Amino acid sequence: MSSQVPSNKKERSADTQATSSVRNETQRRRTFAIISHPDAGKTTLTEKLLLYSGMIRTAGMVRGRKTGKKASSDWMAMEQERGISITASAMQFEYKDAVINVLDTPGHQDFSEDTYRTLMAADSAIMVIDAAKGVEAQTRKLFAVCAMRGIPVLTFINKMDLPGRDPFELVAEVEEVLGIDACPINWPVGSGRDFRGVADCTTKRLTLFEKTAAGGSQRAASQTLSIDEAVESNVLTDELSSHLKFELELLDEAGNTYEEERFLSGKLTRVYFGSALTNFGLEPFFDSFIETAPPPGPRLADFDDGSEGFVDPSENPFSAFVFKIQSNMDPKHRDSMAFLRICSGEFKRENPVMHVPSKKEIRLSRSHRMFGGERDTIDSAFPGDIVGVINPGVFSIGDTISSEGNFAFKPLPQFSPEVVARIRPTSIGRRKAFDKGIAQLCQEGAVQVLYRKDGGAQETLVAAVGALQFEVLQFRLSQDYQVETAIDILSYRCGAWLVGDVSTFKRHSRALLAEDAKGRTVMLFQSEREKEFAAQQNPDHTLVHFVQ
Numbered sequence: 378m379s380s381q382v383p384s385n386k387k388e389r390s391a392d393t394q395a396t397s398s399v400r401n402e403t404q405r406r407r408t409f410a411i412i413s414h415p416d417a418g419k420t421t422l423t424e425k426l427l428l429y430s431g432m433i434r435t436a437g438m439v440r441g442r443k444t445g446k447k448a449s450s451d452w453m454a455m456e457q458e459r460g461i462s463i464t465a466s467a468m469q470f471e472y473k474d475a476v477i478n479v480l481d482t483p484g485h486q487d488f489s490e491d492t493y494r495t496l497m498a499a500d501s502a503i504m505v506i507d508a509a510k511g512v513e514a515q516t517r518k519l520f521a522v523c524a525m526r527g528i529p530v531l532t533f534i535n536k537m538d539l540p541g542r543d544p545f546e547l548v549a550e551v552e553e554v555l556g557i558d559a560c561p562i563n564w565p566v567g568s569g570r571d572f573r574g575v576a577d578c579t580t581k582r583l584t585l586f587e588k589t590a591a592g593g594s595q596r597a598a599s600q601t602l603s604i605d606e607a608v609e610s611n612v613l614t615d616e617l618s619s620h621l622k623f624e625l626e627l628l629d630e631a632g633n634t635y636e637e638e639r640f641l642s643g644k645l646t647r648v649y650f651g652s653a654l655t656n657f658g659l660e661p662f663f664d665s666f667i668e669t670a671p672p673p674g675p676r677l678a679d680f681d682d683g684s685e686g687f688v689d690p691s692e693n694p695f696s697a698f699v700f701k702i703q704s705n706m707d708p709k710h711r712d713s714m715a716f717l718r719i720c721s722g723e724f725k726r727e728n729p730v731m732h733v734p735s736k737k738e739i740r741l742s743r744s745h746r747m748f749g750g751e752r753d754t755i756d757s758a759f760p761g762d763i764v765g766v767i768n769p770g771v772f773s774i775g776d777t778i779s780s781e782g783n784f785a786f787k788p789l790p791q792f793s794p795e796v797v798a799r800i801r802p803t804s805i806g807r808r809k810a811f812d813k814g815i816a817q818l819c820q821e822g823a824v825q826v827l828y829r830k831d832g833g834a835q836e837t838l839v840a841a842v843g844a845l846q847f848e849v850l851q852f853r854l855s856q857d858y859q860v861e862t863a864i865d866i867l868s869y870r871c872g873a874w875l876v877g878d879v880s881t882f883k884r885h886s887r888a889l890l891a892e893d894a895k896g897r898t899v900m901l902f903q904s905e906r907e908k909e910f911a912a913q914q915n916p917d918h919t920l921v922h923f924v925q
């Protein structure tokens with residue numbers, strides 16, 4: 378699993394130096410995604426991470442606050458101002474000694490397969506929960522992908538400055554709804570208008586914050602002291618302090634004990650409280666995140682000799698996999714970009730590498746980060762980093778690229794669709810080009826093709842996680858294959874692969890039986906409730922949400 382042994386002493390020493398530099402760089406990396414339901418505060422938290430890392434001087438640029446619109450061009454302005462690099466897929470910057478790679482998990486109307494696939498490139502996740510709303514639908518779905526991968530998840534219960542639910546109730550909900558143990562690392566001191574800061578559950582010391590005149594756009598000043606000191610100096614009322622003491626005692630007696638191994642394998646989540654808007658509780662959270670979230674670790678692969686093994690980030694030479702392909706709709710750059718997550722070794726732009734599926738040697742000389750709206754060439758990168766490369770048509774989602782070419786990372790899973798449509802070329806004469814385009818775009822992972830198995834004609838259906846994919850599909854068919862199409866969105870909102878004998882599966886007439894491109898049975902339901910009902914009715918069958 379390691380590179381060829383160097384023949385002489387000088388080469389060996391250079392090799393050791395290179396390995397140690399890769400090891401050091403790897404240890405500094407934290408590559409993660411923020412998962413949340415829309416409006417829980419993901420954007421605000423990301424922006425505050427930039428504020429606390431010193432990348433921006435004032436927060437409040439990212440969101441067009443008055444219009445409520447995401448102002449993506451402001452990200453660009455920030456890039457130009459401070460040299461933050463954004464690959465349209467990840468943002469990289471330093472926080473204290475760590476190198477942060479925040480993966481972008483598109484939400485709202487952009488929610489798609491990419492959102493899920495991005496989680497395949499993350500080493501950990503921050504789950505943001507709105508204290509008034511608890512665990513919401515989109516958070517559940519995204520968490521399920523993290524759970525499948527067994528990556529560590531840190532929970533940030535946000536908006537503590539607003540009236541919210543009881544913290545014990547929220548922690549219990551995380552455990553029940555997500556089926557994971559939750560271990561509070563800190564605890565809120567007051568809530569709503571009385572929210573003052575957080576208490577460390579182990580040391581019982583408080584970090585109390587002060588509101589700044591500039592609102593949340595500047596770091597909030599804080600002081601750390603004991604509960605008694607806080608009462609003596611009148612920063613905490615007797616009532617608030619005795620309530621807090623009681624809650625901390627209750628946690629000591631009834632709370633989960635923290636076990637690092639369970640956290641690292643995704644079975645236990647570390648829970649923090651705070652307010653991303655007012656900055657209360659952010660620094661303790663960010664510091665704790667850097668300390669406890671893991672750097673890039675080994676990744677499982679299939680080797681050419683038929684064995685299965687782990688590829689180590691610093692012991693193995695360069696390797697990466699493609700987790701996202703984005704066709705550029707900008708007429709200035711009419712090409713597609715493949716986003717690579719580096720898994721081992723140092724990426725060097727000029728070095729030849731092997732595209733494992735085709736066993737072809739390629740050079741990734743056109744490798745980029747986006748920089749101030751312009752592409753910026755990137756010469757070197759390390760495990761955990763994300764690099765965008767121009768896709769000359771060779772890359773598909775999940776492909777392995779490496780300098781040795783003797784293994785392939787496990788394929789990325791397919792995710793159950795949430796929107797289904799019937800699509801056809803408007804001109805019969807373009808049928809061949811249409812079929813070719815659909816096959817190609819399926820391979821790129823833009824959509825999945827399903828074949829209807831019952832109820833009349835054997836129609837071709839396209840399915841995706843988010844409806845935006847259909848727009849992309851129609852655009853690409855028109856631009857790249859000169860095929861105009863008509864599309865009818867069907868009423869199915871929830872799909873799952875069926876494991877078990879299809880002939881004995883009891884189903885409602887509203888459910889549709891289909892097959893995917895690999896001949897696996899897919900059931901399409903009109904709602905989550907109908908799917909849950911079908912699962913209850915068929916205890917001997919299993920409905921699964923991911924397939925390899």
Ligand code: G4P
Nearest residue numbers: 415416417418419420421442535536537539652653654655
């Ligand atoms: P998202 O990316 O997860 O969708 O959420 P985003 O950060 O955009 O936040 C959604 C709304 O919640 C925003 O308000 C934001 O200001 C607010 N928010 C985020 N964190 C906190 C918090 O800790 N406390 C409070 N009180 N509010 C928070 P908005 O009304 O949609 O926009 P705006 O007018 O405030 O910009």
